[in-house]
Amino acid sequence: MRTCRATSVTHPNRTSAGRYPNVNTPLPCDLTIRPVRADEADQHIELTQLVDLHLSAEDLPDLITAIRASLRHEGGPLSHGLHHYLFAESPDGTPVASIHCGPPLWVLRNPAIFPHMQRKLVKRVSCIDTLAVHPDYRGRGIATTLLRRVEADFRNAGFVALTLRHEHAKRHFFTRRGYTSVASLAMILPPVGLVTQTNPGWRHAVKPLTDDVSFTTVQGLPAATGFLPA
Numbered sequence: 001m002r003t004c005r006a007t008s009v010t011h012p013n014r015t016s017a018g019r020y021p022n023v024n025t026p027l028p029c030d031l032t033i034r035p036v037r038a039d040e041a042d043q044h045i046e047l048t049q050l051v052d053l054h055l056s057a058e059d060l061p062d063l064i065t066a067i068r069a070s071l072r073h074e075g076g077p078l079s080h081g082l083h084h085y086l087f088a089e090s091p092d093g094t095p096v097a098s099i100h101c102g103p104p105l106w107v108l109r110n111p112a113i114f115p116h117m118q119r120k121l122v123k124r125v126s127c128i129d130t131l132a133v134h135p136d137y138r139g140r141g142i143a144t145t146l147l148r149r150v151e152a153d154f155r156n157a158g159f160v161a162l163t164l165r166h167e168h169a170k171r172h173f174f175t176r177r178g179y180t181s182v183a184s185l186a187m188i189l190p191p192v193g194l195v196t197q198t199n200p201g202w203r204h205a206v207k208p209l210t211d212d213v214s215f216t217t218v219q220g221l222p223a224a225t226g227f228l229p230a
């Protein structure tokens with residue numbers, strides 16, 4: 001991977017002394033990573049559509065509306081509340097890659113997870129929803145750098161783990177970057193105990209951000225512990 005300087009990440013509306021730390025990650029030459037602004041929803045959506053989200057055409061307008069709505073709320077602890085939208089942009093200001101993380105759907109939609117658990121979980125575990133690099137810029141380490149960036153930002157914001165859904169073909173991409181890829185997401189969540197989430201056609205991956213999160217074996221399957229305090 002060809003790399004050059006490290007670039008600090010500053011929100012367009014913030015000073016370099018603001019909320020976002022300089023993680024000192026080597027970036028592919030001349031690219032800058034920065035938060036997406038509310039008026040850049042179209043560019044973010046265009047990059048997002050490079051990801052096969054397994055959505056039907058009818059579901060797309062709702063997704064676009066949700067993206068536009070959450071981009072209107074800039075401010076901490078991440079770029080947009082509990083959502084984190086970042087671009088990697090070229091020197092002429094063109095976004096060439098994007099990543100979005102937000103509250104995991106498995107937290108919000110799994111009936112085994114009660115509301116009081118949901119409120120805690122969305123502040124401790126986030127989900128990488130989309131990661132996309134423009135085809136002309138692939139193979140230069142940009143996705144890897146964006147992953148490292150969001151991992152550092154969420155760790156600094158007090159989160160203990162990131163999760164994501166991925167296609168089978170991306171298994172090695174994520175495992176080589178420290179993610180544990182599993183067919184079914186199994187978690188020990190006190191006070192309920194074992195909670196599982198399976199999505200046909202997808203695998204799940206988990207990246208612990210702190211020593212609070214580890215894996216144990218339950219009923220022969222790897223299960224994550226530490227998403228919630230015991």
Ligand SMILES: CC(C)(COP(=O)(O)OP(=O)(O)OC[C@H]1O[C@@H](n2cnc3c(N)ncnc32)[C@H](O)[C@@H]1OP(=O)(O)O)[C@@H](O)C(=O)NCCC(=O)NCCS
Nearest residue numbers: 050051131132133138139140141142143144169170173176
């Ligand atoms: C997958 C993707 C994000 C990689 O971006 P990138 O900037 O080229 O990635 P990096 O240069 O950091 O890393 C290159 C690695 O990605 C792997 N990779 C690239 N495209 C891949 C694909 N379609 N399937 C599986 N692995 C792929 C390469 O084999 C390489 O692996 P290695 O370094 O472990 O040997 C990019 O190809 C993309 O945007 N694809 C479309 C959207 C998508 O699938 N997003 C991921 C799931 S949300």
